Amino acid sequence: MDIAALRAAHPDHWKLATAIRVLAIDAVQAANSGHPGMPMGMADVATVLYRNHLKFDAKAPNWADRDRFVLSAGHGSMLLYALLHLTGYEQATLEEVKNFRQWGARMAGHPEFGHLEGVETTTGPLGQGISTAVGMAIAEKSMAARFGKSVVDHKIWVIAGDGCLMEGISQEAIGLAGKQELDNLIVLWDNNNITIDGRVTVSDKTDQRARFAASGWVVLSCDGHDPADIDRALTEAKKAKAPVLVDCKTIIGFGAPNKADSYAVHGAPLGGDEIKATREVYGWPHGPFEIPADIKADWEAIGARGAAEHAAWAARLDALSPTKKAEFERQMSRGVPKKLATAIRAFKKANSEAAPKVATRKASEMVLAAVNPVVPETIGGSADLTGSNLTKTSDISDFMPDNRKGRYMRYGIREHAMAAAMNGMWLHGGVRPYGGTFFCFTDYARGAMRLSALMGVPTVYVMTHDSIGLGEDGPTHQPVEHLAICRATPNTWTFRPADVIETAEAWELALSSERTPSVLALSRQNLPTLRTAHNQKNLTAQGAYVIAEAAGKRQAILMATGSEVEIALKARDLLQAEAIGTRVVSMPCMELFAAQPEAYRRKILPPGAVRVAVEAAIRQPWDRWLLGERGSEKKADFVGMEGFGASAPAERLYAEFGITPEAIAAKVKALL
Ligand SMILES: Cc1ncc(C[n+]2csc(CCOP(=O)(O)OP(=O)(O)O)c2C)c(N)n1
Numbered sequence: 019m020d021i022a023a024l025r026a027a028h029p030d031h032w033k034l035a036t037a038i039r040v041l042a043i044d045a046v047q048a049a050n051s052g053h054p055g056m057p058m059g060m061a062d063v064a065t066v067l068y069r070n071h072l073k074f075d076a077k078a079p080n081w082a083d084r085d086r087f088v089l090s091a092g093h094g095s096m097l098l099y100a101l102l103h104l105t106g107y108e109q110a111t112l113e114e115v116k117n118f119r120q121w122g123a124r125m126a127g128h129p130e131f132g133h134l135e136g137v138e139t140t141t142g143p144l145g146q147g148i149s150t151a152v153g154m155a156i157a158e159k160s161m162a163a164r165f166g167k168s169v170v171d172h173k174i175w176v177i178a179g180d181g182c183l184m185e186g187i188s189q190e191a192i193g194l195a196g197k198q199e200l201d202n203l204i205v206l207w208d209n210n211n212i213t214i215d216g217r218v219t220v221s222d223k224t225d226q227r228a229r230f231a232a233s234g235w236v237v238l239s240c241d242g243h244d245p246a247d248i249d250r251a252l253t254e255a256k257k258a259k260a261p262v263l264v265d266c267k268t269i270i271g272f273g274a275p276n277k278a279d280s281y282a283v284h285g286a287p288l289g290g291d292e293i294k295a296t297r298e299v300y301g302w303p304h305g306p307f308e309i310p311a312d313i314k315a316d317w318e319a320i321g322a323r324g325a326a327e328h329a330a331w332a333a334r335l336d337a338l339s340p341t342k343k344a345e346f347e348r349q350m351s352r353g354v355p356k357k358l359a360t361a362i363r364a365f366k367k368a369n370s371e372a373a374p375k376v377a378t379r380k381a382s383e384m385v386l387a388a389v390n391p392v393v394p395e396t397i398g399g400s401a402d403l404t405g406s407n408l409t410k411t412s413d414i415s416d417f418m419p420d421n422r423k424g425r426y427m428r429y430g431i432r433e434h435a436m437a438a439a440m441n442g443m444w445l446h447g448g449v450r451p452y453g454g455t456f457f458c459f460t461d462y463a464r465g466a467m468r469l470s471a472l473m474g475v476p477t478v479y480v481m482t483h484d485s486i487g488l489g490e491d492g493p494t495h496q497p498v499e500h501l502a503i504c505r506a507t508p509n510t511w512t513f514r515p516a517d518v519i520e521t522a523e524a525w526e527l528a529l530s531s532e533r534t535p536s537v538l539a540l541s542r543q544n545l546p547t548l549r550t551a552h553n554q555k556n557l558t559a560q561g562a563y564v565i566a567e568a569a570g571k572r573q574a575i576l577m578a579t580g581s582e583v584e585i586a587l588k589a590r591d592l593l594q595a596e597a598i599g600t601r602v603v604s605m606p607c608m609e610l611f612a613a614q615p616e617a618y619r620r621k622i623l624p625p626g627a628v629r630v631a632v633e634a635a636i637r638q639p640w641d642r643w644l645l646g647e648r649g650s651e652k653k654a655d656f657v658g659m660e661g662f663g664a665s666a667p668a669e670r671l672y673a674e675f676g677i678t679p680e681a682i683a684a685k686v687k688a689l690l
């Protein structure tokens with residue numbers, strides 16, 4: 019690559035792109051950590067994107083109809099931060115750039131949603147960004163179908179590296195996007211043939227272009243350092259009738275005389291000597307963090323480029339009927355419709371009376387049938403387990419290229435991309451996503467589920483077949499550690515409802531959640547309605563409550579969730595028959611219970627009585643409630659699983675693993 023020739027041929031572009039490069043170099047050097055190579059390599063592509071193509075208005079980072087830009091290669095965070103600073107995003111000050119990666123900085127090590135306006139999603143775990151972007155593209159199509167192209171018509175742009183494309187989740191996302199013909203999605207591949215271990219070729223020989231093409235994408239390519247060639251490719255990409263991969267051939271650490279095109283520049287500061295030499299190559303005589311005023315002004319003009327388009331859009335939004343405009347704004351601001359609470363209350367009243375004996379997965383379907391008509395922004399789905407997860411209601415149709423008003427996603431057997439796409443839908447705005455698979459396959463979705471929690475995306479994970487209660491499919495499908503994993507994850511509500519009423523309450527909380535994802539662990543097997551007396555109040559909101567009080571002197575407290583609440587109640591009958599006063603606490607959500615005031619927790623778990631927790635899963639999360647909270651080792655025990663399950667009918671499994679009323683009663687008596 020002849021740098022002198024490039025500089026001479028495109029002097030304006032060169033200055034703009036170099037400003038990005040030196041900011042990245044200087045910030046990484048000052049922080050003494052970070053990844054300069056990727057921003058140096060992709061600065062040309064990013065400059066052309068922001069200068070000529072991206073629809074944005076730096077003064078209005080949350081403009082609903084902006085193009086979304088996702089830096090999937092999140093380690094190159096300084097590329098994004100430099101762009102936001104240079105184009106004039108208010109929060110992206112030079113002080114912030116200097117504070118890169120430090121405590122309290124908006125410019126965190128990897129881009130984090132909610133820290134800095136202009137960061138559309140958290141990236142860093144490779145493969146997540148490109149997959150999240152697929153969800154954004156789905157949300158854009160859905161919103162455009164519901165509100166019209168006059169107010170929703172934008173693109174989702176992604177920069178992804180070799181690492182993102184090597185991750186398994188990328189294949190799931192690419193397959194989904196291809197099938198869905200998401201022509202609003204453009205992925206710019208930083209094809210530099212370098213990862214941390216060296217050349218990509220030490221670990222991979224995939225023909226990436228063929229892979230994308232095989233999944234129904236349009237594949238273009240360009241010289242990632244020639245602005246004219248980049249512009250040609252991006253112009254063409256916008257016209258495609260399918261998602262587009264642009265193979266941008268680049269050099270990592272572009273311009274660093276001794277380190278370019280090597281892994282040495284991927285994730286370490288360049289060092290003083292190399293920085294000096296690189297500045298000479300760039301023809302950049304300015305000091306660290308110094309951007310000449312004329313270059314900054316040119317960048318700010320790029321940041322203001324979309325202002326007129328933004329104003330025209332606002333006028334078009336105003337031209338919608340007042341009702342439609344208000345609904346658009348409600349959905350984009352992620353508010354919950356008032357009708358939800360009314361629908362849930364009516365559902366609870368009817369079902370506490372009807373008292374059906376249904377699996378909680380079926381109860382969930384019944385709740386959704388009441389909810390989906392009054393929450394028009396839900397988009398449901400399943401990873402090819404619709405008939406098992408019971409996530410599709412009869413009022414919604416499949417989201418497809420020829421039916422963008424559809425509200426049901428056929429994710430295929432792609433749990434991880436499903437979870438990432440759901441993050442993207444909510445981040446885009448206008449959609450409340452929920453999606454299902456077997457609870458055991460939480461593992462397959464976990465990378466994206468963790469990001470839901472970290473970003474504060476209130477996705478609803480409908481995880482059915484929640485224990486050995488699923489029976490014959492056996493231990494490969496029977497979760498035992500998954501409740502513990504979900505409960506161990508910060509900012510996640512793990513619900514395990516005991517009956518149709520708790521299921522409705524859990525759904526109400528999950529759909530009203532502002533910034534916390536929910537996992538609904540739902541049974542395959544039928545469970546009786548336990549809450550047959552209608553109570554308007556959402557008892558699940560307190561996490562735990564007394565479902566059956568002790569008769570006579572309280573000697574024991576049984577705690578249980580989900581399908582084991584019924585078993586605990588039967589154990590109570592046995593104990594009460596022997597005049598052992600026994601309280602049963604249903605604990606559908608430990609996180610919400612832990613958040614209650616001490617006085618409430620004390621009321622539910624007072625000192626004195628022996629405690630036995632019952633759950634067809636491992637004990638770990640229960641120790642707090644058994645040993646802490648006024649409990650004691652000598653007066654506590656657990657009935658549940660100690661290892662993996664087995665293949666047999668559910669009833670036999672419960673008997674074999676000792677999760678029975680008799681076993682519970684025996685443990686209580688042994689402690690008394
Ligand atoms: C899921 C995941 N695994 C591993 C890493 C650690 N990691 C960060 S960057 C990187 C190499 C990425 O290579 P590439 O995308 O080609 O980036 P480049 O070196 O070209 O900047 C790795 C392994 C990560 N961030 N996420």
Ligand SMILES: [Mg+2]
Pocket residue numbers: 179180181208209210211212213
């Ligand atoms: Mg690379």
